[in-house]
Amino acid sequence: MQELDDYLDKVKSLPPAPKILPELLSLLRKDDIDADRVVKLIAFDPGITAAVLRLCNSACFSGATPASGLQEAVTRLGFRQVYQLVAAVSGSRMLGPAQKGYGIDAGELWQHSVVSAVAAQLIAKSCGEDESLAFTATLLHDLGKIVLAEALEHVYSDLVENSKSEQTPLIETEKRLLGVQHAEIGGRLLARWNFPENITSAVTFHHQPAAAGNHERLTSLVYLGNMVAYFMGYGFGHHAFALRGRAEALDILKLKPEFMPEFMIKTFEQLQFIQSLVNVKS
Amino acid sequence: MPAPSLTGFNQKVVVGIAEMAVSNNQNVTLTTYSLGSCLGIAIYDPVVKAGGLLHIMLPDSTIDSAKAAKQPSMFVDTGVPALFRAAYQLRAEKHRMIISVAGGAQIMDAGGFFNIGSRNFDALTRLFAEHGLKIQAEQVGGLVNRTMHLNLATGEVRLKISGQPQEVILCKNSTTT
Numbered sequence: 001m002q003e004l005d006d007y008l009d010k011v012k013s014l015p016p017a018p019k020i021l022p023e024l025l026s027l028l029r030k031d032d033i034d035a036d037r038v039v040k041l042i043a044f045d046p047g048i049t050a051a052v053l054r055l056c057n058s059a060c061f062s063g064a065t066p067a068s069g070l071q072e073a074v075t076r077l078g079f080r081q082v083y084q085l086v087a088a089v090s091g092s093r094m095l096g097p098a099q100k101g102y103g104i105d106a107g108e109l110w111q112h113s114v115v116s117a118v119a120a121q122l123i124a125k126s127c128g129e130d131e132s133l134a135f136t137a138t139l140l141h142d143l144g145k146i147v148l149a150e151a152l153e154h155v156y157s158d159l160v161e162n163s164k165s166e167q168t169p170l171i172e173t174e175k176r177l178l179g180v181q182h183a184e185i186g187g188r189l190l191a192r193w194n195f196p197e198n199i200t201s202a203v204t205f206h207h208q209p210a211a212a213g214n215h216e217r218l219t220s221l222v223y224l225g226n227m228v229a230y231f232m233g234y235g236f237g238h239h240a241f242a243l244r245g246r247a248e249a250l251d252i253l254k255l256k257p258e259f260m261p262e263f264m265i266k267t268f269e270q271l272q273f274i275q276s277l278v279n280v281k282s
Numbered sequence: 283m284p285a286p287s288l289t290g291f292n293q294k295v296v297v298g299i300a301e302m303a304v305s306n307n308q309n310v311t312l313t314t315y316s317l318g319s320c321l322g323i324a325i326y327d328p329v330v331k332a333g334g335l336l337h338i339m340l341p342d343s344t345i346d347s348a349k350a351a352k353q354p355s356m357f358v359d360t361g362v363p364a365l366f367r368a369a370y371q372l373r374a375e376k377h378r379m380i381i382s383v384a385g386g387a388q389i390m391d392a393g394g395f396f397n398i399g400s401r402n403f404d405a406l407t408r409l410f411a412e413h414g415l416k417i418q419a420e421q422v423g424g425l426v427n428r429t430m431h432l433n434l435a436t437g438e439v440r441l442k443i444s445g446q447p448q449e450v451i452l453c454k455n456s457t458t459t
Binding site: 102103104108163167169227230231232233234235236237238239240241242243244245247250257260261262264265268271 | 396
C-alpha cells in the first residue's frame with residue numbers, strides 16, 4: 001500500500017477526481033433515493049448537466065415537449081440512466097486521451113472501458129448481480145494505465161523488447177519495469193477518491209479475480225467484461241492480449257466457457273447504445 | 283451492359299463487426315478495424331479485379347440461428363459462404379480467388395477456456411478444406427489487435443497492428459494478374 005501511495009505522490013499530473021461519481025453511487029445505493037440531492041449534485045458540473053439535458057431531449061427519450069430543466073430531465077430519464085451518463089462523462093474525461101506508453105491512441109482506452117463495462121453489466125444481469133456496480137467498476141478498471149502511461153513511455157522500447165523475447169503478461173512487465181502495475185495503482189487511486197471498497201478491490205484484482213476475497217464475484221464480472229471487450233476487438237495497444245486466462249472467473253460465477261460467445265453476441269447487440277455513450281461530449 | 287464506374291477519387295468503405303462488403307470499384311479500399319479475436323477474411327479475383335472483406339466474430343452459427351439469419355456475417359459457417367456468393371455476383375471465380383486471413387488473437391490461456399480466436403481459425407480452416415480452398419497469406423493468433431485493408435485496384439492486403447506505427451503488407455496481389 002505504501003509503495004502505491006509513494007508512486008502516486010511522485011506522479012506529476014494525476015487526473016482530477018471525478019467528484020460526483022462516488023457520491024452519486026452512494027446516493028443511488030439507498031432504497032429511498034433523494035431526487036433533489038441527485039439534481040443538486042449534477043448541477044455542480046456544467047458538462048454533465050448539458051449531457052443529461054441533451055440525452056433527455058434526444059430522439060430516443062424526448063416526449064412531446066423538450067425538458068427545460070435538470071430536475072425534469074432527471075425524472076424523465078430515471079436515476080439509472082442518469083447514473084450511467086454521469087459515469088460515462090466522468091470516465092471519458094479521464095480515459096479519453098491517448099496513452100502513448102501503452103501504444104494506445106486517443107479514444108481507444110475509453111472505447112475499451114465502455115465496451116468492457118457494458119459486457120460486465122450484461123453478465124451481471126444474467127448472474128443476478130448488481131448491474132450498476134458491475135458497470136462502474138468495469139468502466140474504471142484500467143484507470144491505473146493513465147497513471148503509468150507516462151512512466152512507461154520512457155521505457156517503451158524495453159517494454160516492446162521484453163514482450164518480444166518472452167510471453168509475459170503486460171501486468172508482470174509493468175511490475176518489473178516500474179515496480180507497480182496498473183490494476184493496483186488504479187485501485188489505490190480510486191480508494192483515495194473515496195470510491196467504495198468493493199469497487200477498489202475489483203479494480204485492484206481485475207487480472208486475478210480469485211484474490212479479491214469477499215469481492216470475488218464483482219471482480220470476476222470485471223475480468224469477464226474485460227475479456228469480452230478484448231475478444232470483440234476493443235482492446236488496444238502493444239501486445240494488448242498479453243493477459244492470463246483465469247478460468248476461476250467463470251467458476252466463481254458458475255458460468256460455463258460456452259457462455260462467452262453468447263455474451264459477445266449480447267454485447268454486440270448493445271453496440272448502438274454504446275456508440276451513444278462513446279460519442280458523449282463533456 | 284456494365285454500369286458506369288466512378289473514377290478519380292478514392293473511397294474507403296468500412297466493414298464493421300459481423301459485416302461484409304464486396305466491390306469491383308477500383309477506387310475502393312475495404313477496411314475493417316480492430317479484429318481482436320475476430321477474423322478478417324479478404325478474397326480477391328485478380329482477373330476481374332473484384333473482391334470482398336468479411337469480419338466474423340464467432341465460429342459457429344448454431345449458437346444463435348435467429349441471429350445468423352439476420353446477420354450471417356457474424357459467424358464463420360454462414361459468413362464465408364455469403365462472402366463468396368456476393369463476390370461471384372461480380373464475376374469473381376472460386377478457382378482464381380486469392381484468400382488472406384488476419385486476426386484471431388489469443389490471450390495467454392493454457393487451459394483454453396477463452397480460446398475464441400483459435401476456435402474461429404479452426405472453423406475457418408475446416409470450412410476451407412471442405413471446399414478445397416487455400417489461404418494465400420495469413421497473420422493469425424498472437425497477442426495483437428489488427429486492422430485490415432483490401433485495395434480493390436491491386437488486391438493488396440495491408441495490416442495495421444495496434445501499438446505499432448507502420449502498416450505491413452500481408453498479401454501483394456499485383457504480380458498475379
